[in-house]
Structure formats: structure tokens, C-alpha cells
Amino acid sequence: MSPDLDRERSLALAQRSFELMRDYCTCATPRAYAVWYTYVAGSQPLMNDAIKRLTTQNGTLTSADIDQLHDTYIDGRRLALEMDRVNSTLIAEVEGIMEMIDVSVRSTAQYGESLQAFTHDIANAATSRTRLREVVSTIIANTRDVTANNRTLEARMRESRNEIETLRETLEATRLESLTDPLTGLGNRKSFEEGLRREIDAGASHRPSSLIVLDIDYFKRFNDLYGHLTGDQVLRLVAIVMREHIGQKGATLARFGGEEFGIVLPEVDLATAREIAERVRTSVTGRELVKRSTGESLGKVTVSLGVAQQRPDDNAVSLLERADACLFAAKRAGRNRTIDEIQAAALPNVA
Incomplete structure (x- = not known):
């Protein structure tokens, strides 16, 4: 759809929303407009059914009706999007940890293979002192590398633990918000x-x-x-x-x-x-x-x-x-x- 056509459609939806708000609503608030715009756009069929039922029964939507509809069908989508965002971040964080663990495992495996080779050299009676010094120096260097990798992994794990705890708290807060009536603080x-x-x-x-x-x-x-x-x-x-x-x-x-x-x-x-x-x-x-x-x-x-x-x-x-x-x-x-x-x-x- 071209920008001009999209603009015309949005204006037409807005006009119809104002008409419905005037005819069927006891309040003219941003929330009421959002509810009626969503109704006209048809993006929330369940909300449309609820509005038809309420207007048939009562002839109008009260402020309480608007709040309930907005919290259930519109603001609820925001909470769902927030939970999706947190879940995506959590998955990315776990994938990062797994990658670091894979690197550490490969490094440790290589270190073990090197030690086996060096053990063979040391056990060989024909190995010269010069070769022994080289072996010891290499073992020391490899040990330092493995130790550094492990320290990096430990630091990354600590950071991830803090990040995951923050994400867990965000998820819990979002879950509680999705279950709470904003006006009274009771459950919804x-x-x-x-x-x-x-x-x-x-x-x-x-x-x-x-x-x-x-x-x-x-x-x-x-x-x-x-x-x-x-x-x-x-x-x-x-x-x-x-x-x-x-x-x-x-x-x-x-x-x-x-x-x-x-x-x-x-x-x-x-x-x-x-x-x-x-x-x-x-x-x-x-x-x-x-x-x-x-x-x-x-x-x-x-x-x-x-x-x-x-x-x-x-x-x-x-x-x-x-x-x-x-x-x-x-x-x-x-x-x-x-x-x-x-x-x-x-x-x-x-x-």
C-alpha cells in the first residue's frame, strides 16, 4: 500500500472511531480512542465481540468498560510483546554461555592432548635437557592460557547470572502486571x-x-x-x-x-x-x-x-x-x- 493510501485509510479509521466514541461512549479519553480505533481496524476480533455484547446490553460503554477492554485486549498485547522481548534476550544470553562453555571445553581438551604428548616426551630416556626445558615451558604457557580462559568463563558466567536474575525479575513483574487490575490493584x-x-x-x-x-x-x-x-x-x-x-x-x-x-x-x-x-x-x-x-x-x-x-x-x-x-x-x-x-x-x- 502506498503512503498516501495508507494515510487516507488511517484518517478514515480515525474519523469512524470518533463517530463511534461520540455515539456509544460516555467518555472521550485516549484510552477510549485506542479502543474504538482498534475496533474499527478489526485487529482484535475478540474485543469487537465484547464491545458488541456490551453495547447491545447497555447501549453504551462506560469508563470502566473502556478500562477493562483496553487492559484486556490492547495493553495485554504490550505485556505479551515485553515477555517476548525478555524471552528472546534470555535465549540469547543462554546461547552466549553455551558458546563460552564450548570454547572452554575445546581448550581443555587440547590442553589434555598436549599433556599426553609431553608425558611421552618426558618418559623417553633419549629426550635431551633442552627438549625437557621446552616441554616444561610449553606446559607452563598452556596452563596459563587455560587458566585465563577459565577466568574469562567464570567472569562471563557471573555477568550472565546477574543478567538472568534481572530478566527473571522482569518476567515476574510482567507476569504480575498481566494478572493485575490497574484500577484496584486486585487480580483481573x-x-x-x-x-x-x-x-x-x-x-x-x-x-x-x-x-x-x-x-x-x-x-x-x-x-x-x-x-x-x-x-x-x-x-x-x-x-x-x-x-x-x-x-x-x-x-x-x-x-x-x-x-x-x-x-x-x-x-x-x-x-x-x-x-x-x-x-x-x-x-x-x-x-x-x-x-x-x-x-x-x-x-x-x-x-x-x-x-x-x-x-x-x-x-x-x-x-x-x-x-x-x-x-x-x-x-x-x-x-x-x-x-x-x-x-x-x-x-x-x-x-
């Missing part, structure tokens, strides 16, 4: 799904685990009334409360949707999980929200929670579906409450 959807699968896989070897799903009541209305910055403050508040009340080792705390949170509790039964969920709910409800810019009281935020315990035949999908059914039951029952699967089964018209 990927982290939640991994934690859930991990507990399902481990269920046969220990006591069943439990799952809590949490949704902020009337969050869209709150966002529309007070703005997305205040909405972000609410999301952070819920995350803080979750951290305060969940200290189980190995628990997974995640924000896996716009205002949806999940808590995977290893080896925690249903009754205990319900108690934990209630502590989270009452703590959130007990906090009065204040608008930072004005000091204005915005009242209280409430949350609804559903709780389910892992069954022997569960997979990640079935356990999440039961917890979601409990959450929906809590919503239908009036919100600001916790319902577990035993309570949900006793309610009318609840599967």
Missing part, C-alpha cells in the same frame, strides 16, 4: 479464572473450596449521577474492604468485570465463606463515601453477594454459574444482602 479476570481453575483442580486432594461473587448495587446509576472518577473511588473502596477482611492464604481476590468482583477461598466451607461475605458487605455499607473534590457526602454504597461451595463434579464454569445464581437471587430479593446456594435453593423461582 485472567487472575480470577486461573485461581478458580487451580482450586477446582486441587479439590480432589483437600477440603472443597468456596467462591464469593460480589456486585456493586446500582453502580451505573451512581456513575451517571456523580461521574466516573467517583465511580472509580467506589471500586477502590470495595477492593480495600476485600483486602481488609480476607486473610486466607492462597485466596484469589479479583475484579473480573466492570463492577463485579470474585473471591476464591481455598479449603473454606460454605458457612465460613458466607460469614466472610457478610463481613465484607457490612463493612462496605458502613463506609460513608465522600467526594474528594468537594467534601460532599455521597451517602453509602451497598453490595450484593452470592456464595457457592465446590462440589466433587464441579468445573470452573459450573461453580461460577451457581455463585452467579446466588448473586442474582440477592439482587431480586432487594439487594444489599448475601445469599448462599442453600438459601437460594429455598427461594421461589430461583434455580
